[in-house]
Amino acid sequence: xxxxxxxxxxxxxxxxxxxxxxxxxxxxxxxxxxxxxxxxxxxxxxxxxxxxxxxxxxxxxxxxxxxxxxxxxxxxxxxxxxxxxxxxxxxxxxxxxxxxxxxxxxxxxxxxxxxxxxxxxxxxxxxxxxxxxxxxxxxxxxxxxxxxxx
Amino acid sequence: xxxxxxxxxxxxxxxxxxxxxxxxxxxxxxxxxxxxxxxxxxxxxxxxxxxxxxxxxxxxxxxxxxxxxxxxxxxxxxxxxxxxxxxxxxxxxxxxxxxxxxxxxxxxxxxxxxxxxxxxxxxxxxxxx
Numbered sequence: 001x002x003x004x005x006x007x008x009x010x011x012x013x014x015x016x017x018x019x020x021x022x023x024x025x026x027x028x029x030x031x032x033x034x035x036x037x038x039x040x041x042x043x044x045x046x047x048x049x050x051x052x053x054x055x056x057x058x059x060x061x062x063x064x065x066x067x068x069x070x071x072x073x074x075x076x077x078x079x080x081x082x083x084x085x086x087x088x089x090x091x092x093x094x095x096x097x098x099x100x101x102x103x104x105x106x107x108x109x110x111x112x113x114x115x116x117x118x119x120x121x122x123x124x125x126x127x128x129x130x131x132x133x134x135x136x137x138x139x140x141x142x143x144x145x146x147x148x149x150x
Numbered sequence: 151x152x153x154x155x156x157x158x159x160x161x162x163x164x165x166x167x168x169x170x171x172x173x174x175x176x177x178x179x180x181x182x183x184x185x186x187x188x189x190x191x192x193x194x195x196x197x198x199x200x201x202x203x204x205x206x207x208x209x210x211x212x213x214x215x216x217x218x219x220x221x222x223x224x225x226x227x228x229x230x231x232x233x234x235x236x237x238x239x240x241x242x243x244x245x246x247x248x249x250x251x252x253x254x255x256x257x258x259x260x261x262x263x264x265x266x267x268x269x270x271x272x273x274x275x276x277x278x279x
Contacts, residue, residue: 087267107248107265114277119270 022052026060040069042076059093085120181211185219199228201235218251233269 020038024030028044037052042061055069061076072084074094082088083101090096092110100117107113179197183189187203195211201220214228221236231243233252246260250268259276 104267105265105269105271106267107263109245109262109264111263112277113263113275116274118272121270 020053024061026058057094183220216252 020036022034022037022040024042024044024046026043030044030046030048032046032048034040034048034050034052037050038054040050040052040055041058042050042056042063043058044060045062045064047064049066049068050063051068053070054072055067056073057063057076057078059075063076063078063080065080067078067080067082067084069082069084071086071088072082073089073091074096075091076093077095079097081099082096085103087104087106088100088102090105090107090111090113092108094108095112096114097112098115100113100115101120102117103120105117105119179195181193181195181199183193183199183201183203183205185202188206189204190206192208193199193205193210195209195214197211198213198215199209199211200215200217201209201222202217203219204221204223206223208225208227209222210227212228213230214226215232216222216226216235216237218234220234222239224239225242226237226240227242229244230247231241231245232247232249233241233254234249235251236253238255240257240259241254242259244261246258246263248254248263248265248269248271250266252269252271254269254271254273257274257276258271259278261278263275263277265271
């Protein structure tokens with residue numbers, strides 16, 4: 001089901017109804033702040049923040065700034081912080097650098113993703129499960145590995 | 151049908167066709183750590199390590215698959231790493247495949263990465279050259 005959400009959000013997004021739609025065309029440079037948008041497509045170079053239900057940075061697109069979106073598809077370059085309530089898809093041509101917060105994340109082989117990525121839901125620690133199954137003799141080893149991780 | 155008549159064929163079968171499990175090339179350099187096994191320490195494989203159990207410590211090989219029941223608390227290093235289970239710590243891989251069932255927490259160093267939808271990752275991603 002999550003896959004369907006992301007598929008809706010690819011570059012094919014329906015832009016025919018231009019209510020709430022922002023397109024930064026190829027070759028265009030724009031600086032600013034986009035708020036309250038429904039669909040945003042960056043094919044040129046944009047610096048600033050974006051708040052949009054859907055955002056797509058296409059192959060030649062370049063976005064510097066922060067994104068807050070429902071769904072996002074990155075096929076171009078993105079540098080900044082991104083928070084998606086639903087799905088983030090990074091295609092193989094995509095280059096993402098920054099902090100990512102997501103519920104669903106898909107990264108295609110060949111893509112670059114650098115930075116801190118964080119799942120928005122609760123992430124249960126597996127170390128507690130492992131600790132439970134440990135006998136007391138091995139606690140010292142376990143403690144030291146915990147320290148390394150933290 | 152007679153025992154004596156078939157003795158030649160029996161010999162042929164045992165010498166030419168029968169391969170001892172230890173001589174099978176496909177499995178000789180492979181390591182399987184089963185679901186009910188827990189290893190505390192370091193695991194160094196030469197070729198392929200398939201992990202359905204737990205490793206607390208380090209695992210290093212050419213290729214490591216961490217099955218859905220498998221988990222590593224510590225460090226995983228391999229050319230090709232496939233994660234279906236849990237990893238807490240550090241993953242260092244040339245090619246890293248993160249499947250939808252996986253949970254990863256810690257640091258990921260990769261050259262190529264593929265993440266399937268559904269994976270739960272809270273980590274720092276570093277692309278190495």
